[in-house]
Amino acid sequence: MGGFLRRHKRVIPYALLAPGLLWLVFFYVLPGFQMLLTSFWSGTLETGYEFALSNVSNYSDALVKYSAQFGRSILYGGLATLLTFAISYPLAYTIAFRGGRYKNLLLFLVVAPFFTSFLLRTISWKIILGDTGIVLGPLKDTGLLPDEFRLLATPAAVIFGIAYNFLPFMTLPIYVSLEKIDKRLVEAAEDLFATSFGAFRRVTFPLSLPGVFAGSLLTFIPAMGDYVNAQLLGNPDTTMIGNVIQNQFLTQNNYPTASALSFLLMAGILIAVAIYARLLGTDELTAGGV
Amino acid sequence: MSEKQVPHMPDVSRRQFVQGSAMAGFAVFLAACGKSGASAAPSAAASAAAPSVAASVAPSASAEPTPKPSTSAELNWANWTYYLDFDPKTKKSPTLDQFKEKYGTTVKYEEIIDDNDLFVGTIKPQLEAGQDTGWDLMCLTDWMAARLIRLGWVEQMDLGNMPNVVANLQDVYKNVTWDPTNDHHVPWQSGMTGLGFDKAKTGDLTSVNEFFDPKYKGKVDYLTEMRDTIGLTMIKLGLDPSKATNADCDAAIVEIKKAKDAGIIRAFKGNEYAEDLKSGNIVLSMAWSGDIVQAQADKPSLAFNVATEGGMLWSDNCLIPKGAKNAYTAQVMIDFCYDPTIAAQVEEAVNYICPVKGAAEVLLAKNPDIANNPLIFPPADVLARLHIFNGLDETTEKYFNDQFATVTGL
Numbered sequence: 001m002g003g004f005l006r007r008h009k010r011v012i013p014y015a016l017l018a019p020g021l022l023w024l025v026f027f028y029v030l031p032g033f034q035m036l037l038t039s040f041w042s043g044t045l046e047t048g049y050e051f052a053l054s055n056v057s058n059y060s061d062a063l064v065k066y067s068a069q070f071g072r073s074i075l076y077g078g079l080a081t082l083l084t085f086a087i088s089y090p091l092a093y094t095i096a097f098r099g100g101r102y103k104n105l106l107l108f109l110v111v112a113p114f115f116t117s118f119l120l121r122t123i124s125w126k127i128i129l130g131d132t133g134i135v136l137g138p139l140k141d142t143g144l145l146p147d148e149f150r151l152l153a154t155p156a157a158v159i160f161g162i163a164y165n166f167l168p169f170m171t172l173p174i175y176v177s178l179e180k181i182d183k184r185l186v187e188a189a190e191d192l193f194a195t196s197f198g199a200f201r202r203v204t205f206p207l208s209l210p211g212v213f214a215g216s217l218l219t220f221i222p223a224m225g226d227y228v229n230a231q232l233l234g235n236p237d238t239t240m241i242g243n244v245i246q247n248q249f250l251t252q253n254n255y256p257t258a259s260a261l262s263f264l265l266m267a268g269i270l271i272a273v274a275i276y277a278r279l280l281g282t283d284e285l286t287a288g289g290v
Numbered sequence: 291m292s293e294k295q296v297p298h299m300p301d302v303s304r305r306q307f308v309q310g311s312a313m314a315g316f317a318v319f320l321a322a323c324g325k326s327g328a329s330a331a332p333s334a335a336a337s338a339a340a341p342s343v344a345a346s347v348a349p350s351a352s353a354e355p356t357p358k359p360s361t362s363a364e365l366n367w368a369n370w371t372y373y374l375d376f377d378p379k380t381k382k383s384p385t386l387d388q389f390k391e392k393y394g395t396t397v398k399y400e401e402i403i404d405d406n407d408l409f410v411g412t413i414k415p416q417l418e419a420g421q422d423t424g425w426d427l428m429c430l431t432d433w434m435a436a437r438l439i440r441l442g443w444v445e446q447m448d449l450g451n452m453p454n455v456v457a458n459l460q461d462v463y464k465n466v467t468w469d470p471t472n473d474h475h476v477p478w479q480s481g482m483t484g485l486g487f488d489k490a491k492t493g494d495l496t497s498v499n500e501f502f503d504p505k506y507k508g509k510v511d512y513l514t515e516m517r518d519t520i521g522l523t524m525i526k527l528g529l530d531p532s533k534a535t536n537a538d539c540d541a542a543i544v545e546i547k548k549a550k551d552a553g554i555i556r557a558f559k560g561n562e563y564a565e566d567l568k569s570g571n572i573v574l575s576m577a578w579s580g581d582i583v584q585a586q587a588d589k590p591s592l593a594f595n596v597a598t599e600g601g602m603l604w605s606d607n608c609l610i611p612k613g614a615k616n617a618y619t620a621q622v623m624i625d626f627c628y629d630p631t632i633a634a635q636v637e638e639a640v641n642y643i644c645p646v647k648g649a650a651e652v653l654l655a656k657n658p659d660i661a662n663n664p665l666i667f668p669p670a671d672v673l674a675r676l677h678i679f680n681g682l683d684e685t686t687e688k689y690f691n692d693q694f695a696t697v698t699g700l
Contacts, residue, residue, distance in 0.1 A: 239699035
């Protein structure tokens with residue numbers, strides 16, 4: 001075996017790639033293809049389905065019918081991504097530059113919520129933010145908030161929920177890129193009479209951009225497709241496209257529409273990411289070498 | 291009501307099973323992918339032909355029973371969990387043992403159903419081809435029962451073989467639109483949909499109008515179950531859900547939309563409405579009787595009422611799949627369970643609503659807590675107010691679902 005590999009060195013990269021590729025082919029490409037076919041079906045579970053290219057209207061129909069939910073997915077996903085960025089950057093900065101010997105402990109704390117199920121964490125938000133729960137209850141009792149005020153079943157709750165659930169996806173990549181910055185560069189900037197903010201703006205922040213880019217993708221992409229937060233923390237006017245897909249697939253048995261919506265979501269995310277990459281510049285991505 | 295009064299209440303309700311396993315329904319879809327399109331013509335033809343053929347073969351209820359076949363050596367029964375006095379560990383059930391003693395039939399009882407679509411998906415190819423599915427008896431929810439009857443995939447029963455069913459089935463279950471001859475399905479267990487509320491905050495509520503009262507703005511949950519929410523709204527409008535038409539649906543949607551736009555509806559929920567009631571986020575919800583019985587253990591101030599104007603009734607029903615080998619024995623089995631003594635024995639273990647007259651009286655001496663529980667044995671005046679939702683054909687069902695989606699935001 002070893003002899004074979006030594007003689008055929010070019011095989012090695014393929015052999016290393018094989019498990020990942022097979023995984024992707026079986027669990028992504030094949031189902032994806034099946035889904036693509038499904039999106040061109042018409043018919044119902046009861047009468048059976050028929051494939052026809054003319055059913056491309058599934059796409060336009062779905063887009064028109066669910067444009068509000070698509071809009072909300074982009075809006076909530078985008079706002080949640082901004083929010084996680086606003087929270088994560090100072091957090092990652094502090095851990096990277098001021099963490100000292102507590103660095104590992106602090107990083108562990110960032111990841112710690114992940115040891116609990118996603119669903120459980122979202123449900124516990126319901127308990128914390130309940131109308132008469134531990135946060136709002138006392139505020140209402142003291143008259144600081146009107147009695148009918150609520151956080152749950154509002155768009156804010158959905159956005160906060162998403163931001164909370166995806167926080168580590170933003171924090172960790174930013175931390176990694178900040179961690180790697182050579183401190184001497186900052187010192188050099190200050191030696192050249194840069195203020196500490198100037199050094200941050202011209203040296204530290206640009207060098208951390210790859211982390212910001214990776215983090216915002218890791219947050220935005222799943223946030224767009226998320227439906228758990230809207231389901232548990234939202235109301236009928238905060239449903240996102242993920243909720244529609246879930247309902248079409250599992251309740252209505254309307255597989256063609258659900259598949260078309262899934263592909264539209266995928267396309268939407270690809271376009272959004274392409275624009276984002278264009279704006280931030282792809283060179284920045286590889287420069288930091290995340 | 292204390293926990294003690296419902297000693298055998300399962301930890302997970304039937305509805306939760308339905309919800310939890312909805313994911314599994316997707317597997318059916320994958321299985322169905324392989325043969326898309328092929329089934330359209332035969333099933334449509336079958337549904338048109340079945341009633342007339344069946345009617346000419348089987349004698350009607352009033353006719354003298356034909357010479358009786360003998361009961362078979364075995365019977366295959368598919369059911370949901372917690373739906374019989376059956377212990378899945380020991381595979382023992384007093385009811386099934388007594389049946390074997392009386393008729394010599396070994397019942398192979400499998401708690402195999404936890405989703406209507408998923409289960410029917412496993413036997414659909416045989417049903418389409420008119421072959422034996424391997425099951426003689428299965429219990430499925432109203433809407434699925436209606437669909438299978440419409441498609442002609444269910445054996446007609448001979449009520450002459452089923453004197454207990456004829457005598458003891460509660461009247462409210464009779465003459466549903468989707469089985470006008472009452473001989474394609476027999477109800478097994480039921481649940482009610484009505485007002486679930488926190489009486490410490492609202493007092494006693496007895497009207498469907500409460501769901502639309504601005505007094506409870508933002509404190510009311512509706513159900514994600516289309517038939518329940520539209521049904522209760524139709525009752526509010528004075529319409530009959532058992533005969534729901536597209537126009538009724540439109541009227542109900544307008545009403546629901548008004549309540550939503552006025553901010554009265556906080557959310558559309560499945561079982562989670564019970565959590566909202568318990569935490570105090572809401573004070574009133576469209577609710578299932580079984581859930582409230584369980585939630586009362588945590589919060590005794592919760593209560594359930596069927597509105598004076600009416601409520602909804604859903605059931606899981608005994609059906610004999612087309613081509614079943616032991617169709618006669620299946621009818622004997624159903625009839626056996628409609629003996630009030632046996633029904634009482636089953637109900638002690640199950641705690642859903644029992645459709646059998648006389649079972650409560652039998653239980654009264656033995657287990658009065660269950661016999662007197664209005665959520666398990668609703669009094670006659672409550673039963674009389676309940677409606678079973680109309681059996682919608684596929685186009686109508688899609689119309690209802692689409693309309694309903696415009697208010698739920700899905």
